[in-house]
Amino acid sequence: METATLLMMRNELSLLIVILLLLLVELFAGQGKRIPYIATGLFLVHTLLGFWPLPEGTLFGGMFRSSPLITIIKSVLNTGVLMLFMQAGSYLQKDSNRGKITEYYILTLATLLGMYFMISAGDFLMFYLGLELATIPLAALVAYNLSQMKSIEAGAKFILLAALASGIMLFGISLIYGATGSVYFADLAEQLQLSPMLFAALAFFLTGLGFKISLVPFHFWTADVYEGAPTSVAAYLSVISKGAAVFVLITLLFTVFEPLFAAWEILIYLMAVLTITIGNLFALRQQNMQRFLAFSSIAQAGFILLGVIAGTQYGMSTVIYFLLVYIFSNLGAFGVAAIVYNSSGKINIDDYRGFYQTNPKLSLVMLLSLFSLAGIPPVAGFFGKFFLFAAAAEKGYYWLVLIAVVNTIISLYYYLRVVRAMFLDRSEEPIGRIHSDVLTRLALAISVAGIVLAGVFSQVFDWIYTVSWGM
């Protein structure tokens, strides 16, 4: 193999170098408070390198694939992680995290590496390895806050359910192998034919990705883990981990499982209806901000399935566009929640009463993010949802779109409940004035810019459309 071909996995290699450099930094520079800046700087270099376009091709006999779309997805994930690192700095510099700052960065980047491999996988073995690399370190991250029972409990729930989900998924893969004799995506697409065994295999297989995306029969871990984990880890789970899994789901369904469309159409349809409805209904009664955002992110995952089920090029581009907007909006909301929790320890929605009086800028960021998540017109979230609905309606799924629209209206209630608490309600003891550091402010500014600009400029969507493909 020549060096030039190996450079096709340049993104993975440079990320690996960043991880190794961080280990060296810990060895020589110790656990100082500079580490967040060093890690964010190194990752910034990696992110900028990642924007360099890569040729299309395969490596290792088809196990590893690269294409323009895959490179773009990796860049989107990079941007999200970079914003997350900028927000996480002030939390990690707290005294309670002394001695384990580098761990946070190394584990997070290891999961990101797993997601890269999962996205680029050309066979089920590479896909499985990537998925596990993206899951196991995440359990350690969820249990990061060892002094708090909640964090450890969340970690235990996460690792056990993740292991169960990947076990069931592997059983599905083994049935697929038994039916076709291959685990390569390229061979499978030609050999799969609808049979009862493959229907069972598909259902088992969807468990694994459904767990990562937290679709409804597999969502039980979501709320507990988001509540117990440190806020920046919860944000990572809801944005990056979910985004990568959604992308893998859509590519697998459109290429490998394309012959089984009749089977996965039913499964995705059911999961979409259940996910949107149950996510919304549970979000209505939440008091804890992180739990509330968890259920909101379950409901959002259900909306994404509307673009998946359409199965067209337009459907795929709406999903990617929605993911992009979702990353910006959710990171904005989680960012403000993290700042408030870290500086005042307040996490309930009622604590946000009178937030606008004391912190007008932060509450405006929260307002825009929640509007975007709810899908209120001027911001990008509206277009994201609108395109998804249009993609599903184009293929004649009118009932599904109707259910989704009704649920969007229900979701307005709980998103606006937070907005009302911040802007209209008065409080005897509002949260005091909060001064956040420069990096956090910059990350929130990027979120706001993303939310507003992605909605205003139609070029973003057109550009995504040109690199997508359909069934």
Place this chain on the structure above:
Amino acid sequence: MIEGIEVFDVLVVSTAMFFIGIYGFMVRKNLITILMSVELILNAVNINFVIFNKYLYPDMLQGYIFSLFVTGIAAAEAAVAIAIILNVYRHMKGIDVEQVDTMKY
């Protein structure tokens, strides 16, 4: 091939193991036993891969290789899970699932 044993017979065993694992995951109260149930599921998967490879596609090695990787990853998963369960024990002085219920609904 093994004399007198069809692929179907082995699949019955592995499928039974898989569902016993899922049943155990749901009804067991001890965190370590739950972890053992997951291992049962993963071993059922390994049997499937090996038996499909041996009986149906004997000229390729994909199934054997896959089962090796599954074993390796299962060990990594168990290591992290046990580390977390150990921390649960330190906080709770026990590893019963009924104790791990600070967060609900």
